[in-house]
Amino acid sequence: MGIGIGFGVAGFPFSSVGAYHAWIDLLEEQGADSVWFSERLVSHTPTLEPMAAIGMALGRTKRLKAGMNAVIVPFRDPLVLAKECATLDFLSGGRLLPVFGAGDERAPEWRATGRDPRGRGEQADEALELMARLWSEERVTFEGKHYRYVDAAISPRPVQQPLPLWIGGSSEAAIRRTARIGTGWLAGLQTPAQVAPIVRAIREKAAEYGRAIDEDHYGAGFSYRFGSPDDPPVQRQLAGLARLPGVVDPAGLVAVGSADDIARRVEEFIAAGISKFVVRPIASDDADLMAQTTRMLEEVVPRFATARPAAAGPRA
Template sequence: MARSIAVGLGIMEFPFDTTAGFWRWVDLCEAGGVDSIWQTDRLISRVPILESMTALAAIAGRTRRIKFGVNVVSLAMREPVLLAKQCATIDTLSSGRLLPGFGIGSPRGPEWAAMHLDVSTRGRKTDEALEIIKRLWAGEKLDYEGRHFRLTGARIAPLPVQLDLPMWIGGSSDAAIRRTAHYGTGWQAGPETPQDVRRVVNAIQQAVIGEGRSIDEDHYGAAFAYRFGTWADRGMERVAETYRVRTGR
């Protein structure tokens, strides 16, 4: 069976001096062979980071071919009905090019303390949010009674253009593997090593069998940090140290 590999490029910190630089980068991705553009989700930061859903809406209007997504939306920090509506709207306006990615959010993120959110509930909130979003995308008029979210007669329109709007799930814990097997159409790696990625992919492939589902073999994403420049560039050592602290490598 032939397997395909698609290359997507993403940014976390806004690396451009002007918005013109950002749009030049988007235009080059659109005109070249890049399959997708990805934006990190970070609400609280000291450095410029674009709000992910707003950025994707803007990219949708700028482009015609390229796909785009979030790597990944921290569901425990978001209201699921609004997020479901945002995704459906962006997918509609882009004629079906959205690639939503969902996760629980890093426990080291500054949002938990800044927004007075309980980091210990992020897994349960994410599971509830995934259930709500998937059912709203399916067109249900939803009554839902959870520990963290309650809905009565909730529904959204328009629905996503993609009949089975992708759900890329992030994370490598046992809970993330279960979550991917139950909800995901793909899995997106973070800073995992190749050995960790193989372990997680094998576990997901076994878990989806138990769910009576399948995930396409080319719907497992690997992530690599990149920088255009040299190690001698100003501030490069600080960036490298931040990456070492975040990944342990």
């Protein structure tokens, strides 16, 4: 099983665009597996649009992969989204790691745009089928409830064939969606104990569909800090997590302490069936974020490097 550890951030915790570019450069230079961007289209908090951010990151680097965690399909046109993904993968030489979801009915985008979240799962299913076909077929004709295509085609196609199609979400519908059409799954804000039954359920459901998802195509994320739970940035993070719907134990969603403590959290997720990670440094400013990222790359990531072939990075 190949262990891959990528990095993400919540919002835009940088003092400037230059500081953000410096962080991307650090990930590239220090051999990070990937960088990840979250989707939040409606927000008063600065947050980058993931497709544009991925384009910048891939264009600035040569080996770093980039993914989205996760793009909400019903907010986007599937033809445009498929074309964007194909273009990003083509121009980067196959470094895109796309993850998609149907969205939470409580997300502010629904109300802000006057859309009804009901039926979003069915719409996402149709869109994902369309995108997968557009990435691999010469012409696509499709007749569905939400979309009708006749001889649609895109070019250039993705370098990766098939292009990874990971799914986010833990509902029964998300489990079915992953098992039926996904090539991988990425958890949300969940502990190892919460993730383990989802991984099992996806494997069982995939078998019912006559499919199998690769063992190392299950991912999860957590925030971390080399330091103390009493550090002000940690306390702010825990307070923010406590305000989120459905979060019962904010402390269970972060790993704080020594390199051993953080590595132990990675191992707990691996025991739950996870092999791909999006870790988010908890920091107070630009310098602290760079230091936290560097320590993770130097003190924790190498412990898991032997779990994958030396000649090639993990393929999501």
